[in-house]
Amino acid sequence: MLNSFADLVTYKLLGLLKGSPLGEAVHFFIYDTIKIFLLLTVIIFVVSYLRSYITPEKTRKVLSGRFGFLGNILAALFGIVTPFCSCSAVPLFIGFVEAGVPLGVTFSYLVSAPMVNEVALVMLLGMFGVKVALIYVASGLVIAIISGIIIGKLKLEHWVEDYVYQIKMGEQAATSHGMTFAQRVEFAKFATKDILKKVWPYVVVAITIGGFMHGYVPTDFFIKYAGKGQFWAVPFAVLLGIPLYSNAAGVIPIVKVLFEKGVALGTVLAFMMSVTALSLPEMIILRKVLKPKLLATFVSIVGFGILLTGYLFNAIF
Amino acid sequence: MEIKILGMGCVNCEKLERMVFNALAELNIDACVQKVQDIPEIMKYGVMSTPGLVINEKVVLSGRVPSKAELEKILLEHVNR
Numbered sequence: 411m412l413n414s415f416a417d418l419v420t421y422k423l424l425g426l427l428k429g430s431p432l433g434e435a436v437h438f439f440i441y442d443t444i445k446i447f448l449l450l451t452v453i454i455f456v457v458s459y460l461r462s463y464i465t466p467e468k469t470r471k472v473l474s475g476r477f478g479f480l481g482n483i484l485a486a487l488f489g490i491v492t493p494f495c496s497c498s499a500v501p502l503f504i505g506f507v508e509a510g511v512p513l514g515v516t517f518s519y520l521v522s523a524p525m526v527n528e529v530a531l532v533m534l535l536g537m538f539g540v541k542v543a544l545i546y547v548a549s550g551l552v553i554a555i556i557s558g559i560i561i562g563k564l565k566l567e568h569w570v571e572d573y574v575y576q577i578k579m580g581e582q583a584a585t586s587h588g589m590t591f592a593q594r595v596e597f598a599k600f601a602t603k604d605i606l607k608k609v610w611p612y613v614v615v616a617i618t619i620g621g622f623m624h625g626y627v628p629t630d631f632f633i634k635y636a637g638k639g640q641f642w643a644v645p646f647a648v649l650l651g652i653p654l655y656s657n658a659a660g661v662i663p664i665v666k667v668l669f670e671k672g673v674a675l676g677t678v679l680a681f682m683m684s685v686t687a688l689s690l691p692e693m694i695i696l697r698k699v700l701k702p703k704l705l706a707t708f709v710s711i712v713g714f715g716i717l718l719t720g721y722l723f724n725a726i727f
Numbered sequence: 728m729e730i731k732i733l734g735m736g737c738v739n740c741e742k743l744e745r746m747v748f749n750a751l752a753e754l755n756i757d758a759c760v761q762k763v764q765d766i767p768e769i770m771k772y773g774v775m776s777t778p779g780l781v782i783n784e785k786v787v788l789s790g791r792v793p794s795k796a797e798l799e800k801i802l803l804e805h806v807n808r
Binding site: 465466467470498500501502504505508573576577578579580593596597600601604698 | 735766767769770771772773774775776777789790791792793794797
């Protein structure tokens with residue numbers, strides 16, 4: 411139905427020629443814009459509704475004193491649904507440490523929360539389908555679990571800034587208890603509007619660029635430079651992704667076209683993950699609680715995990 | 728009434744602050760509003776996700792920006808006490 415609507419507008423109303431570069435570009439733009447915004451609205455609403463139940467305060471309670479593998483798995487899973495704005499990273503980190511959540515478990519959470527992100531998930535679902543979206547979630551979880559385990563094993567507690575251990579947290583908060591159904595719906599509606607307001611310009615710009623590339627860039631251009639055989643493409647994609655943080659929503663329409671034009675799937679995934687998990691602003695914020703050595707270890711382990719995923723998927727698909 | 732806004736200066740915290748000032752003006756409520764950016768101070772309230780809203784030393788909201796109506800309701804509830 412969406413497709414026939416895009417057909418109608420592009421070829422009938424605008425009178426563009428089917429198969430012409432401009433026609434293809436405009437069709438891509440109309441179809442993808444509508445599809446992505448529909449998906450964003452529905453999925454962000456559902457995730458936000460769930461978020462009204464799972465607060466960081468509750469997560470902390472569940473994770474406190476949870477050692478070993480199970481703790482890392484739980485932390486990574488919680489990371490998907492809990493609200494995460496990078497400015498909350500510091501109070502969250504301190505809260506976890508103070509509650510006796512082991513450092514490795516805390517890191518599993520810190521990796522998974524920004525990495526498996528609902529906006530990125532929607533974009534992947536809409537543009538690549540269920541299979542790729544699931545692969546994205548699964549590899550994000552695996553990276554979060556394994557990096558947490560490694561950091562736990564390395565016993566790096568002394569690389570956390572000392573003042574963190576001196577903070578005593580008050581026993582308050584937990585204000586989302588007892589929200590009524592109507593309040594939760596209201597909360598989800600508000601969050602959806604809020605996120606959409608923030609991401610829409612990126613999405614539109616990216617789809618426009620994507621549409622342009624879809625129509626005009628020759629197919630073998632990227633195969634030549636970033637196809638399966640190009641070994642350096644994965645690390646390059648990771649480095650490129652780090653400064654692009656705020657555009658997580660915006661890069662994916664471009665990424666889709668790159669993929670269509672022959673960039674390997676692993677390279678594309680590595681790019682996305684580095685955009686969402688290794689962001690400069692978040693590192694600056696985390697520096698407040700982590701000494702430089704621990705921050706560097708964190709970045710290296712996560713970066714290495716992303717590289718590995720990239721190569722692995724390039725080898726399989 | 729004493730109001731504290733907990734947050735380290737991100738977009739949402741600033742938004743909440745603006746909303747509080749607007750709501751107070753609109754409802755004609757007299758209050759002392761303070762911004763708390765110091766991490767140990769924020770943690771004292773047991774808040775792990777910012778922005779947080781504290782009225783008369785009690786945390787009434789954390790981790791989200793409320794709607795205008797909800798914020799006004801919260802303020803009115805506390806002004807009556």
